[in-house]
Amino acid sequence: xxxxxxxxxxxxxxxxxxxxxxxxxxxxxxxxxxxxxxxxxxxxxxxxxxxxxxxxxxxxxxxxxxxxxxxxxxxxxxxxxxxxxxxxxxxxxxxxxxxxxxxxxxxxxxxxxxxxxxxxxxxxxxxxxxxxxxxxxxxxxxxxxxxxxxxxxxxxxxxxxxxxxxxxxxxxxxxxxxxxxxxxxxxxxxxxxxxxxxxxxxxxxxxxxxxxxxxxxxxxxxxxxxxxxxxxxxxxxxxxx
Amino acid sequence: xxxxxxxxxxxxxxxxxxxxxxxxxxxxxxxxxxxxxxxxxxxxxxxxxxxxxxxxxxxxxxxxxxxxxxxxxxxxxxxxxxxxxxxxxxxxxxxxxxxxxxxxxxxxxxxxxxxxxxxxxxxxxxxxxxxxxxxxxxxxxxxxxxxxxxxxxxxxxxxxxxxxxxxxxxxxxxxxxxxxxxxxxxxxxxxxxxxxxxxxxxxxxxxxxxxxxxxxxxxxxxxxxxxxxxxxxxxxxxxxx
Numbered sequence: 001x002x003x004x005x006x007x008x009x010x011x012x013x014x015x016x017x018x019x020x021x022x023x024x025x026x027x028x029x030x031x032x033x034x035x036x037x038x039x040x041x042x043x044x045x046x047x048x049x050x051x052x053x054x055x056x057x058x059x060x061x062x063x064x065x066x067x068x069x070x071x072x073x074x075x076x077x078x079x080x081x082x083x084x085x086x087x088x089x090x091x092x093x094x095x096x097x098x099x100x101x102x103x104x105x106x107x108x109x110x111x112x113x114x115x116x117x118x119x120x121x122x123x124x125x126x127x128x129x130x131x132x133x134x135x136x137x138x139x140x141x142x143x144x145x146x147x148x149x150x151x152x153x154x155x156x157x158x159x160x161x162x163x164x165x166x167x168x169x170x171x172x173x174x175x176x177x178x179x180x181x182x183x184x185x186x187x188x189x190x191x192x193x194x195x196x197x198x199x200x201x202x203x204x205x206x207x208x209x210x211x212x213x214x215x216x217x218x219x220x221x222x223x224x225x226x227x228x229x230x231x232x233x234x235x236x237x238x239x240x241x
Numbered sequence: 242x243x244x245x246x247x248x249x250x251x252x253x254x255x256x257x258x259x260x261x262x263x264x265x266x267x268x269x270x271x272x273x274x275x276x277x278x279x280x281x282x283x284x285x286x287x288x289x290x291x292x293x294x295x296x297x298x299x300x301x302x303x304x305x306x307x308x309x310x311x312x313x314x315x316x317x318x319x320x321x322x323x324x325x326x327x328x329x330x331x332x333x334x335x336x337x338x339x340x341x342x343x344x345x346x347x348x349x350x351x352x353x354x355x356x357x358x359x360x361x362x363x364x365x366x367x368x369x370x371x372x373x374x375x376x377x378x379x380x381x382x383x384x385x386x387x388x389x390x391x392x393x394x395x396x397x398x399x400x401x402x403x404x405x406x407x408x409x410x411x412x413x414x415x416x417x418x419x420x421x422x423x424x425x426x427x428x429x430x431x432x433x434x435x436x437x438x439x440x441x442x443x444x445x446x447x448x449x450x451x452x453x454x455x456x457x458x459x460x461x462x463x464x465x466x467x468x469x470x471x472x473x474x475x476x477x478x479x480x481x482x
Binding site: 015023032033035038041042045070071075 | 249250252253256257260261264273274275276277278279280281282283284285286287311312314315316410411
């Protein structure tokens with residue numbers, strides 16, 4: 001088994017989703033009595049937001065790189081972020097990291113391509129959706145032939161506000177779910193999207209295929225599957241699994 | 242802020258309880274937008290059980306010590322276990338660990354003393370309750386003048402079985418809750434206990450003050466409070482908190 005390292009706390013709610021999904025994924029592959037070799041370095045989503053708000057991407061890179069240094073020191077052989085927003089500096093993190101990194105954006109793009117998706121709506125934090133910074137997400141999709149559309153400016157502001165003031169604190173309300181579904185519905189009618197990317201790892205707390213009017217690309221589910229693949233690799237399952 | 246290190250995965254369900262409680266505890270003390278500096282080294286409860294079943298306490302000490310080495314390498318300044326059973330070798334871990342450890346058993350004993358408790362029922366894994374190995378728990382309590390009583394042999398076997406085959410896998414059933422409440426009730430009527438120690442960090446999944454016939458010493462709540470104290474120390478809260 002390959003030892004995984006993940007950056008947690010960006011935010012803490014999605015860290016819980018990642019931790020549970022990686023444990024369950026390894027158990028499903030290797031047996032109920034096998035758990036992953038895993039280190040979680042917990043940082044702070046609020047620091048990430050502060051660096052992004054200040055446009056300090058050197059600072060953000062240094063902050064996250066220190067986390068990957070800690071994971072490598074703890075013996076992690078493959079590592080990842082557990083949030084989409086910090087992928088803004090992913091290319092620089094890959095250069096700085098002492099261990100290989102598994103990109104959530106690439107994992108979701110590969111899944112979109114596998115589903116034959118032509119056009120997606122991207123929901124995420126303001127930084128993930130903003131025209132100034134969203135190239136880290138839209139470019140890999142465009143290069144694979146998948147068009148990315150975004151909510152309008154007022155919707156972007158509202159989604160960011162509800163993520164930062166509710167989901168990052170573990171608060172889930174029907175009102176927020178209804179508003180997000182309303183935005184997906186409006187964009188779908190205006191643009192004819194095939195899928196919606198839950199491009200913030202807290203969004204699965206309120207959105208999934210059963211409430212969304214179009215199918216969801218669930219970043220957490222897709223990315224953790226890639227991480228379990230990286231952890232388990234060629235490990236043989238026990239007889240009977 | 243002092244950087245914490247915790248050994249997770251022993252088991253994974255209580256790791257989630259610890260992670261959330263430590264994040265919330267730091268936020269309550271320092272503000273909603275402050276998160277802990279924290280590394281989680283995730284090991285395996287099933288390995289812990291295998292070492293204990295084999296009576297291989299040298300092996301258990303080496304397995305857990307390697308986890309503390311990883312936490313120290315990642316920069317943790319204070320560390321802890323997140324499960325009671327591995328406290329069986331706590332004294333040896335303290336000797337081997339490069340960083341100070343915060344004992345859950347000591348934290349719960351201190352809380353029992355603070356509550357003026359004379360007699361407790363100890364519930365936990367078979368290893369925590371077994372006469373051959375339970376000295377690590379009963380001795381610190383006895384030295385503080387708190388008597389520890391245990392379920393009978395059949396009940397011990399049943400509690401261990403339900404922890405290992407349900408709670409460690411995240412499975413919560415009314416039947417298990419009812420059986421545990423029944424055991425507490427029987428011992429309470431026979432022995433007149435003041436409190437019940439939830440001496441396995443998965444037990445708060447099914448037991449708490451609102452379902453138990455006697456008040457609970459919740460190991461997770463008490464231990465995480467001690468860990469937040471260690472993390473926050475003399476850190477000044479932000480104005481307004």
